[in-house]
Amino acid sequence: MVHASLRSFGEPVEGGADAILDALLSRGCTVLVPSFTEPQFGVAPPDTMRLSRNGIDYTTLPEVTVSPETPAYYTVDCGVINSGMGVLPTRLIARREATRGRHPLNSFAALGPQAAELVAAQSPADVYGPVRTLAERNGAVLLLGVGLNRMTALHLAEQQSGRRLPIRWARHADGRVYMVETGSCSEGFPRLEPWLRPLARTARVGASQWRAYPAKEALAAAVDAMTADQSMTRCSNSQCLACHDSVAGGPIGPIRLG
Template sequence: MYKTIPDTLINLGHPNKPVCLHTSLRSFGWVEGGAETIINSFLDLDCTILVPTFSYDFYAAPPENQRLVRNGCGDYSSFINNSDTKIFTTDTNLIDEDMGVIPETILNMKGRIRGNHPINSFTAIGPLAEELISEQHPTNVYGPLKKLVELNGSAILMGVGLESLTLLHLAEEMAGRELFRRWAKDSNGSTIMVEVGGCSEGFHKFNQILSDITKDVKVGKSSWRILEVEPLLDVAQQAIKENPQITHCDDPDCGRCNDAVEGGPIQL
């Protein structure tokens, strides 16, 4: 397994490039050395790895004067009783379990750099890590992905579907939608408003649209889908402009999808 990943990256021209990974370790079957073997296969080729390391434990209750309309929150009843006072710092290794083993492993590695976003942080490791991550802050949640475009990066889905592809949320923003707002504590303990994405359960609808710019490869037991970031965003944002419903999940009552299709929150 360790040899097949470098061979794949070399054949696809990916050495030295930044890559955003969305991963399922289980998709590989048994791998000697586990997640670290897969991660080091990229790092040994001077790739920089970018992964989402979201942490919803840092949610705070929304101030009454910041409860925006069309914000994917309904009447805010699920948020107003949140009295959690956890304070996020970029040094913390707290991450939601559903992010997966590979992002969690990277978050615990020496030299990793975590973005300054209490809920939807990205973490990078490798030569371009600081350059990628420095763009992220609470009101620029997808800064690392925007920098990934500038650096001619790519995205790799390793055993997961388009529902995991955070870049499609950036495509929503580029298509003119306002991102949803949530709340967390800053380093001083004050409640701040932060940008977040919405529902991604409908992103499978982009499968056909993105097929022409997708490279499908098999690495061991894991099925990979590789997409260059810039053309991906160009195609996806145009598709959203032409058919806003394309991002909607299969639940007609999904508040986040309904509000996103309408354009997202209305600013105060």
């Protein structure tokens, strides 16, 4: 699973993100990336789906605006991705051989020999299935010039530590709105660094600092840290509702996903 910042190299990368993808694929790797689409396919929640302690202030919901070019609902072949995900995921989903998950807001996409098996583990009711499968298969998480606040796998550790994941809303093809699991604030994840540091293999490529973590062991270490102190992942913004509600345990009430 790769998170990358091409800017971190300090100079242009010959071949760009495609060169990084090709290098990993040439080693026989399967490359897994987040390919989220929450701004494009998220919808406002109906009154009957507004859970409490859900990391959101329902009185200040942002107005949802949909671009005329965006489809009415998510499909695995829509080609849409949040530009904030970075260049590498954008280039990956553009490849004909890419496989993409069925989650309408937080999909994962993959290329390589085990792509289908990793992505098949995801559903609207199991957003981090691909991360769990990656760990079960002794995969790795690569941070190429980015920090732990970009390590999406740690959201699965939040769930495994006993938290319920935040709920957001998307639209079915028939127009119905439904609930899906998503991730919470990740800006406090760098506070887990002392627990993950012993597991990291590091390298410098140009000006870019690279770190590789064994997914299974990194998740276990993060779960141990959060279980011992749930406030461990709270970000520096004392007013962050997402962190407050997540640390408290996540949404309250019955949740019917999908």
